[in-house]
Each structure stands twice: as structure tokens, then as C-alpha cells.
Amino acid sequence: MSFQQIERRCQNINPAEFFRTNWVQLCVMKRERIDARKLDPAAREQLRKVVIRLYERGYRPTQIAKDLGLRRPTVSEWIARVKAGQGTGEKKRGRRVGSGRRLTPAQEARIYQEIVAKTPDxxxxxxxxxxxxxxxxxxxxxxxxxxxxxxxxxYLQRWGMTPQRPVKRAYERDSAAVKQWLEATYPRIQARARQEQAEIHWGDETGVVTVEHAPRGYAPRGKPPVLAQSKRERMNLIASITAQGKVRFMLYPDTLKAAILIEFLRRLIQDTERKVFLILDNHRVHHSSGVTPLQWTVPHFGSESRPCAGYADARS
Structure with missing residues (x-):
């Protein structure tokens, strides 16, 4: 059987796809035996389709094997697979999914429910x-x-569990307002600071506790764990940092109050030689009556107040 004869008899099969390698075409033309194991999966599948189409047109397996350069058992096996409904695709190799697992499905389900419902302690x-x-x-x-x-x-990965930090920040931040502040408001602050030869400081408060700050624990994806807090010791800190990384801070034991903030501002002014533009978030203490008038009495702080709305939710 010539190459042209095979092409005519195998309608709806792209011979160029099947015979796309010179090696396969040469084997057929010279009646040499083809080792199907050395073909790539796509070429083997096309070859199986050719075998099945010839078989359906009445050719015997022996004749098909001879004309295509295949072994007779290989042709018979492919035909038997199609008759059994397995098609012409590649047979999946290796162990079946889940056959090597140590835990049974029931055991997996039990452990999963324990993890979802309770914490380890x-x-x-x-x-x-x-x-x-x-x-x-x-x-x-x-x-x-x-x-x-x-x-x-x-196992945790298969169950959809990922190591996550417990939720500690609010989800109500306004991304549009943050973008507006960064693209419009802050450039104006920078321009004025250059004009007045001032330093831009970023202020914030934080706390130091005797427990891990950002623990992680496995939980279903999208469902961060809730961490039960035990008794802990805490020390608070208020600080400012410049764009050059210069930090000034002060510790305080209690919650932030106007008197503490004013004391920090006075010390910050005393410790700097240039005018200061201090950017704070929208913490209620920053807007208290005792803080706002302070800028009128301290020369370094200038003569006006410009609260930066939207900054607190995004950055603090």
C-alpha cells in the first residue's frame, strides 16, 4: 500500500499531521517496522486513528500491520481498546489517583472537620x-x-487549606480615596515642603506585645482563623519617620491621649532644626481640641491644618 493509497482511504484524518515526521513517512514508504513506543503521544494517536479507519473499511489486522509497518499484536491491541470503548487516546500510566494515600476518605473528612470546627488548643x-x-x-x-x-x-493543600494570618485590619478602606491622596494631595505637600525647605515626617502609633505579632495557621482558603488572645503585656510607641529613614519615637504605657501626642510633638519640634510637615492618619486623638491649636503656637508647624482624609484606613 503506497502513501497516496493510505491518504485516500483515511478520509477525515490529516495525513500531514500523522506523517509530519520524515522518519514515520520513510518507514511506511520503505515498509520498515515502526516502533510506536518512540513516537510522541500525538503521533501515536493519529496512527491509531489510521489503524481503526482501515479496520472499519474491512482490512484485516495482519494486512494493516504489514502496510503500516506495525507489529500485529500492537494493531490487535488498539482495535480491542476501541471495541472496549477506550478510544484512541493515550492510556493513563502510573497509579490511580488516591491509591497511595495513607488516610481513607472517611479519615480525611474527619480531620478536615476537626480543623475547620476547632483550634488545636x-x-x-x-x-x-x-x-x-x-x-x-x-x-x-x-x-x-x-x-x-x-x-x-x-493533604492540607488538597483540602484547600492555606497558611493565613488572622484578620487584624479593617476591610473598609477606600482605595479610590487612597489613590487620589497619593496622586494629587501628597505631591502638593512635597512641593510646598521643597519651597519652605521643610522635612516631611510620617507619624503613627503602634504597640509591642509579648505574643507573636503575625502568626499563621492552616484554615480553608478564604476563611482566616480566629486567634483567641491570652493575657499579654503591652508597651505602646508613637514615632515619626522621614523619607530618608530617620526615626524618632517615644514610648508610653497607656492608650494614646491628646496630652501624650502633644508631648511627642513638642519633643519632635525640639529635636529638629527645620520646619516639619507631619502626616498623621485619622485617629480621633489627632483631631482633638488640645492638639489642633498647637500648630499655631509652634513656629515649625506652620499656620494651617490639612487633614488627610482616607489615609488612615489605607495605611495605618
Missing amino acids: RLGLPYALWNAQAVRMLIRRSFGIDLPKRTVRL
């Missing part, structure tokens, strides 16, 4: 948030199965 484990080691201990205690932490992480 409520189950008697020495952790506040879920991590691979905590899940490993839970599996070992529940089923007596000791899994490596790497395997536990794979």
Missing part, C-alpha cells in the same frame, strides 16, 4: 493555630498513623 494540642505539626499530631492521636510533615502539607 481546644483539642488538647500544644498550639494556638493549625500548622503541619499540629495536624500531624492530630492524625497520629486519632488513627495511630504517623505521617511526615511533607505528606501532611500535601
